[in-house]
Amino acid sequence: MNQRKNIDQLSDGELQAFRGALQKMKNLPVSDPDSYQALAAIHQHCPHHSEIFIPWHRTYILKFEQALQKQDPSVTLPYWNWASTGGMPAACEGDASNPLWFAERSSPAARQGRPYPTQSEVDGVLQLGSYPEFGGTVDSAGHLESGPHSEIHDWVGLAMSIPVTATNDPVFWIHHGYVDNLWAQWQQTNSGTPSNVDQTLPIFNNKIRDVMSISTLGYEYVHDAVAAEFPGGMKASGSLSKPLAAPVGNHRVELRFEELQIMSKASARMEVTIANEATGQSVKLSQALIGFIMDSSMCMMMPGMGKGTLHLDITAALQRLFVWGKNIVIGVKLIPSEGGNPNFEISCRAVRLVVG
Numbered sequence: 001m002n003q004r005k006n007i008d009q010l011s012d013g014e015l016q017a018f019r020g021a022l023q024k025m026k027n028l029p030v031s032d033p034d035s036y037q038a039l040a041a042i043h044q045h046c047p048h049h050s051e052i053f054i055p056w057h058r059t060y061i062l063k064f065e066q067a068l069q070k071q072d073p074s075v076t077l078p079y080w081n082w083a084s085t086g087g088m089p090a091a092c093e094g095d096a097s098n099p100l101w102f103a104e105r106s107s108p109a110a111r112q113g114r115p116y117p118t119q120s121e122v123d124g125v126l127q128l129g130s131y132p133e134f135g136g137t138v139d140s141a142g143h144l145e146s147g148p149h150s151e152i153h154d155w156v157g158l159a160m161s162i163p164v165t166a167t168n169d170p171v172f173w174i175h176h177g178y179v180d181n182l183w184a185q186w187q188q189t190n191s192g193t194p195s196n197v198d199q200t201l202p203i204f205n206n207k208i209r210d211v212m213s214i215s216t217l218g219y220e221y222v223h224d225a226v227a228a229e230f231p232g233g234m235k236a237s238g239s240l241s242k243p244l245a246a247p248v249g250n251h252r253v254e255l256r257f258e259e260l261q262i263m264s265k266a267s268a269r270m271e272v273t274i275a276n277e278a279t280g281q282s283v284k285l286s287q288a289l290i291g292f293i294m295d296s297s298m299c300m301m302m303p304g305m306g307k308g309t310l311h312l313d314i315t316a317a318l319q320r321l322f323v324w325g326k327n328i329v330i331g332v333k334l335i336p337s338e339g340g341n342p343n344f345e346i347s348c349r350a351v352r353l354v355v356g
Contacts, residue, residue: 106157
């Protein structure tokens with residue numbers, strides 16, 4: 001399953017790989033259907049102001065992601081969470097040496113006063129109960145398209161504000177990555193669809209029903225707001241609570257402790273506290289760490305013998321706290337076993353909440 005992440009949360013290696021694949025696409029001849037220029041030109045056929053706007057773009061950016069992966073199979077298309085970033089992602093700034101930079105954008109001064117999506121506006125769109133309101137009708141735009149989506153195009157300005165030139169700016173792709181992310185979130189609590197899911201999408205010749213499920217398409221969104229870095233490792237004697245908050249929908253949720261490695265031979269347990277931010281109610285979960293970690297494939301890793309991923313399903317805990325649609329706070333700490341090594345240490349690159 002491909003994981004799409006917030007561009008602000010990519011590791012240095014992930015960002016470098018994304019930029020490298022993008023540059024390789026730009027270097028391909030225009031006659032190559034996987035070249036940046038050829039894929040960008042498709043957007044002139046985009047059906048705006050229509051109920052097929054978001055399924056058409058889901059297909060479009062998936063095609064773009066697949067072209068990136070032909071250059072580097074490790075790359076997935078990141079997304080730009082407008083509200084949390086509060087402006088142009090740092091990864092897209094710079095100069096012509098950065099393939100995510102683009103000259104034809106409005107200056108920061110020119111953007112002053114232009115509408116920009118807030119978290120409350122995004123939340124309001126996600127709370128819409130019908131597909132016509134959210135995604136549009138046969139001949140009119142839904143609030144996702146006409147609201148935050150269009151605001152970002154106009155806020156970036158110049159090329160991005162004109163449909164036939166918008167895709168020339170690389171920020172287009174990560175912008176629409178978040179549009180698709182929001183549709184995926186909305187789908188988790190709503191069953192509405194375009195009026196005719198058997199309709200064929202222009203240019204791509206697949207049906208709307210073919211792109212209704214992102215899991216069927218082979219990808220998922222990692223909800224960035226709960227990512228926390230532990231660059232110095234985690235030690236039982238340190239301050240280990242990590243407040244992590246993110247919106248949670250009505251679906252399966254797991255914590256993933258990525259690149260987890262035991263650095264010393266000892267026994268301990270990892271205690272994870274999950275709290276309802278509004279009520280303060282909490283649930284504690286424990287995971288034994290007895291000299292090795294078992295990942296989802298039940299592979300044992302002894303201390304010092306490699307890294308793995310610890311998966312912790314927290315869906316039931318969230319259900320007990322009645323937090324669907326609310327914010328949660330997650331704390332993580334290590335507790336040595338009685339009489340154990342108080343300096344028990346593991347390294348862990350990141351803790352991520354994965355909504356599946």
